[in-house]
Amino acid sequence: MASGFAINNKSGFAIETEGLTRVFRNRWANTELRAVDNVSLQVPEGCTFGLLGANGAGKTTFVKMLLSSVHPTSGTARIFGRHAQDASSRRSVGYLPENHRFPTYMTGWGMLDFYGALSGMDSASRKRKIPEMLTTVGLDERAWHTRLGKYSKGMLQRVGLGQAMLHAPRLLVLDEPSDGVDPVGRKQIRDVLQALEQQGVTIFLNSHLLAEVELFCHDVAIIQKGKLSLSGSVKDLTSSGGYRVTACEVPEALISELATRSKAHSVEHGLLELMFSTREQANSAVDSLRANQCEIESLNAIRSTLEEVFIRTVSEKPEGVTDK
Amino acid sequence: MNATLALIRDTFREAFARRIFWGFFGCCTALLLFLIFILRVDVVQGALATISIFGNSLPSTNVENLVQQTQSVIAMVLYFAGMALSVFASAGLVSSVFEPGRIELLLSKPVSRTHLLLGRYAGNVLVVAANILYLVVGSWVIFGIKTGVWGLGFLISSLCTIFVFSVLLAVIVLVGVIWDSAAVAIMVTFAIMILTPILAQKNTLERLLSSEWSRDVVRVLYYTLPKTSDISIIIRHLILNQPVESWMPVWSTGLFGIAVLGLGLWRFNKRSF
Ligand SMILES: Nc1ncnc2c1ncn2[C@@H]1O[C@H](COP(=O)(O)OP(=O)(O)OP(=O)(O)O)[C@@H](O)[C@H]1O
Ligand SMILES: [Mg+2]
Numbered sequence: 001m002a003s004g005f006a007i008n009n010k011s012g013f014a015i016e017t018e019g020l021t022r023v024f025r026n027r028w029a030n031t032e033l034r035a036v037d038n039v040s041l042q043v044p045e046g047c048t049f050g051l052l053g054a055n056g057a058g059k060t061t062f063v064k065m066l067l068s069s070v071h072p073t074s075g076t077a078r079i080f081g082r083h084a085q086d087a088s089s090r091r092s093v094g095y096l097p098e099n100h101r102f103p104t105y106m107t108g109w110g111m112l113d114f115y116g117a118l119s120g121m122d123s124a125s126r127k128r129k130i131p132e133m134l135t136t137v138g139l140d141e142r143a144w145h146t147r148l149g150k151y152s153k154g155m156l157q158r159v160g161l162g163q164a165m166l167h168a169p170r171l172l173v174l175d176e177p178s179d180g181v182d183p184v185g186r187k188q189i190r191d192v193l194q195a196l197e198q199q200g201v202t203i204f205l206n207s208h209l210l211a212e213v214e215l216f217c218h219d220v221a222i223i224q225k226g227k228l229s230l231s232g233s234v235k236d237l238t239s240s241g242g243y244r245v246t247a248c249e250v251p252e253a254l255i256s257e258l259a260t261r262s263k264a265h266s267v268e269h270g271l272l273e274l275m276f277s278t279r280e281q282a283n284s285a286v287d288s289l290r291a292n293q294c295e296i297e298s299l300n301a302i303r304s305t306l307e308e309v310f311i312r313t314v315s316e317k318p319e320g321v322t323d324k
Numbered sequence: 325m326n327a328t329l330a331l332i333r334d335t336f337r338e339a340f341a342r343r344i345f346w347g348f349f350g351c352c353t354a355l356l357l358f359l360i361f362i363l364r365v366d367v368v369q370g371a372l373a374t375i376s377i378f379g380n381s382l383p384s385t386n387v388e389n390l391v392q393q394t395q396s397v398i399a400m401v402l403y404f405a406g407m408a409l410s411v412f413a414s415a416g417l418v419s420s421v422f423e424p425g426r427i428e429l430l431l432s433k434p435v436s437r438t439h440l441l442l443g444r445y446a447g448n449v450l451v452v453a454a455n456i457l458y459l460v461v462g463s464w465v466i467f468g469i470k471t472g473v474w475g476l477g478f479l480i481s482s483l484c485t486i487f488v489f490s491v492l493l494a495v496i497v498l499v500g501v502i503w504d505s506a507a508v509a510i511m512v513t514f515a516i517m518i519l520t521p522i523l524a525q526k527n528t529l530e531r532l533l534s535s536e537w538s539r540d541v542v543r544v545l546y547y548t549l550p551k552t553s554d555i556s557i558i559i560r561h562l563i564l565n566q567p568v569e570s571w572m573p574v575w576s577t578g579l580f581g582i583a584v585l586g587l588g589l590w591r592f593n594k595r596s597f
Contacts, residue, residue, distance in 0.1 A: 022596075069431040070596040087436045095432040101425030103334075105341030117330035118433040163429075173432075 011081050014171045014202035015043040015066060019075035022061050035061040037226035038075070043219070045080075045170070048193075048203045050217035050234075052210065052306075054314055058226040059206045060098050063175055066204075067095055079171065091120060094164035098175035098206070100156070104149030108139060108159045111148060112166050119167040129166055137162040138188050153180035161189065165196070172196065175206045190216055214238070214306040222313050230313050234306060241304035243282035245274045246297040247289050254292050258285055271297060327435045328443050335417065335447025344413040345451065348406070352459040355398070359466045391473040396563040398463060399481050402456060403488070403556050410452045410489055411496065411513045415506040417448050418496050422504050427597045437593050441497065445585070448493055453486045481559040484574070491550050491581035492516070498588035501595065519545070521553035550577040 018040050024033045036058040043049045053059045064070035066077050068084045082089035102111055109130055116126045134144055137158040148156065157180050164172055172193075178186045193203055193216065207213050213220060214234055221231035230237070242263065250258075250272045259265045261281060262274040276282040279301075286296060304312075339345045421427060421444055430440055460482035468474045492513050499509040523529070523546040530539045554573035561568050 064428060064597075067428070067432040069428045071594070087434050087439075089434075090432055091434040093432065093434075095429060097425060097428040097432075099425050100429060101423055102429075103338065103420075103426065105338055110337070114330055114334050115429070115433065117326050118430070118435055120326065120434060122326060 011078075012045055013042045013078070014045045014047070014080060015041065015049075015204060016078040016081075017041045017062075017066075017075065018077075020062065020065055020072055020077055021074045022058075022065060022070060023073045034226045036065065036072075036223075039223065039226070039228050040075075041221060041228060041231070043202060043204060045202055046197075046200045047219055048197050048205070048217045050205045050207060050213040050220040051223060052207070052213065052220055052310055053223040057223045059223060060175055061226075062223065063095075063173055063204070063206060066173065067093065092167075092170040094119075094167065094169035094172045096157075096160045096164045096172075096174045096177055098179070100160055102148050102156060102160065102163075104147060106148050107145050108134060108148065108151070108155075108162075109144045111159060112163055115163045116166045119169075121167050126166075133162045133166050134159075136165075136192060138185065154182055154185055157181050158185070158189075161192075165192075169201070171202045171204065173204045176208070177205065178207070178209060178212065186212070210305070210307045210310055220306070222310060224314060230309075237309050238303050238306055239301055241302035241308070243276045243279060243299070243301050245276065245282055245285055245289075245299050247272050247274075247294045248297055250289065250294045251292060254288065254294070258288065261285065275302075327433075327439065328446070331440065331443025332447040332450060335444055336451055338417060338420065339413070339448075339451045342413065342416065344409070344416075345455070348409055348413065348455050349458070352455060352462070355459060356462045356466065359463050363466075363470065387471050388473050388475070391467050391471050392475065392477070392564050395463070395467065395475075395478040396560050398459075399478065399485070399559050399563055400556065402459060402482075403485050403559060406456065406459075407485065407489055407492070407552075408514070408517070410455075411492055411517075412510060414448050414452065414493055415496050415500070415509040415513070417451075418444065418493075418500040419504060419506040419509065422500060422597070424597065431597065438589050441501075441589055441592050445493065445497060449486070449490045452489050452493075456482055456486055456489075475563075475565065477563040477565055481562045484555055484559050484562070487574070488550065488552055488555055488577065491577050491584075494581045494585035494588060498584050498591070501588050501591045516549055517552055520549055520551060523549065524551065524553040547576060548580060550580050552577075 020036055020039045020041075021034065022036045024035055025031075026033075039058075039062060051059050051062065061070055065072050066079065066084055067090060068077075071085075077084040079089040079093060084090075106114065112130045112133060113126055116130070117123070121129070131144075134141075139155060139158055139162070143151070143155060148159070151159065157177070161174070161177060164174065177193075178189055181189060190212070197203060203217075205213065205217060217234055219231070219233050220237065222229050248271050255265070255267065255272055258272075258274055262276055262285070264275040266273045274282075274285055276285060282299065286299060289296060421430070421441075431437065433440075435443075460478060464474075464478050467478075495513050495516060496509040499512050500506070503509075523542060526542060526546050529542050533539050533542065551573035555577065558568050558571075558573065560566075
């Protein structure tokens with residue numbers, strides 16, 4: 001495909017933002033809302049990235065700035081090294097908006113044809129790709145020439161996804177892609193996206209379905225009241241649940257000493273269970289136990305689900321975020 | 325080019341998904357059928373002829389004049405009623421593009437905002453032009469075949485009508501971009517269409533108005549706003565083969581259109597959706 005982009009894109013990032021900020025001002029009420037506040041984010045090429053946040057956190061606004069339908073108040077956004085304001089930066093981007101309203105007079109086929117043409121596809125390749133794509137997203141052949149006004153919500157979501165993928169983009173930006181899709185359909189969508197991931201397509205996802213994000217995304221960021229409050233790989237974030245050490249035949253004196261160093265402890269049937277927040281603490285406890293000839297029963301890292309990480313992060317107040 | 329064609333084709337699809345355009349098309353077809361079946365002309369010895377409408381013969385000494393008169397009536401109906409209908413239908417076509425949930429996706433395509441809006445604008449002008457040309461060319465051919473009068477004035481006049489529509493469409497685009505509302509766009513455009521025939525009586529108005537500043541206001545409004553009423557007179561002159569005194573109303577209206585469209589594009593580029 002468009003190999004010219006790869007040459008231009010020296011940074012190697014599919015998405016790169018610097019201090020991206022959008023302030024919505026309401027002149028009548030004289031209020032100001034910092035929907036996205038100084039967000040600097042880098043998404044490497046080929047990554048599957050999930051942007052999480054509570055309702056109204058600013059996820060959609062952030063995505064809209066990437067695609068320049070919202071102009072930033074300050075800061076910059078780059079797509080494959082090109083300024084987001086530059087129309088050509090969007091040549092290899094596919095986008096599925098949240099709360100989309102596709103024109104009802106179009107048919108499924110006609111819609112892919114129209115958006116495919118706008119994405120720069122010629123008519124021969126559209127004719128070839130459209131039936132493939134409609135099949136890929138699981139739309140029945142009967143629906144191809146039906147007007148979108150008669151589509152169900154899940155069907156609209158599917159055809160919308162097809163529209164985003166039709167021109168073989170190198171970056172897919174999906175705002176709540178599985179909204180309104182049944183569980184089987186979600187699995188299908190995930191499979192399609194996973195296949196794209198294998199081909200090296202960068203996927204940027206906004207979603208509330210944390211279990212799904214955990215299954216699918218490699219990296220995530222959490223945005224809170226417009227500010228980026230946490231980002232990292234799903235693996236690292238979910239492994240920070242702490243460490244559990246269990247040992248038997250521990251002398252009373254040592255138990256009380258270790259108890260002061262641990263987050264929590266319990267003794268049951270002669271088995272001591274200790275919880276530590278960091279690996280170092282767990283290791284030093286093991287050292288003390290071994291020095292006293294105690295038997296280590298088990299040592300393991302406790303994984304928390306992404307949901308737990310999310311709830312924990314969102315219920316803490318991030319630095320600099322104050323209630324107005 | 326691909327994108328431009330797609331935008332124009334899409335405008336046609338959306339237009340034909342709306343009943344109002346079929347209504348317009350139906351009216352044109354009815355008029356053409358009327359001309360085909362009701363109007364009968366028997367040309368006797370060249371210029372001498374009888375024209376019969378509804379079976380009543382009208383003796384006529386000058387077929388050409390009669391045809392021209394009829395054409396100018398058609399052109400005027402098209403110019404005022406057809407224009408109003410087109411404005412009414414187009415306001416919805418323009419504002420539908422700015423619907424939330426639809427505009428974001430359009431803007432995410434690798435097409436500049438100027439290109440997107442101009443594509444839609446061109447599509448809309450072409451939809452209306454197709455309708456107008458269908459009626460005008462159709463009736464011109466019918467007149468030509470039945471009477472042998474093939475004057476080009478009627479055809480040229482239809483271009484004037486399309487031109488004035490494209491200027492009014494620029495107003496619709498500007499209002500649509502600012503307020504997102506088809507209703508407001510229709511109101512503003514109609515206000516202009518109603519105001520300009522009044523302003524066209526500039527000389528009378530100036531005599532009626534007492535204060536100098538109110539006369540200035542009238543003059544400024546007259547020269548800046550599109551001169552729909554003056555252009556209707558030009559159209560009549562074209563059809564009746566009379567000389568056109570001044571083309572100023574046309575070019576100044578064109579300037580107005582370019583300025584308004586430019587403003588609309590500027591606003592569209594600045595706006596967040
Ligand atoms: N055009 C706008 N004008 C004014 N305020 C806006 C506008 N768009 C968004 N906002 C505000 O910006 C904030 C962030 O909205 P955004 O849609 O980005 O949230 P979100 O994270 O996508 O939420 P959700 O999870 O509900 O989709 C909200 O408080 C919203 O009210
Ligand atoms: Mg959102």
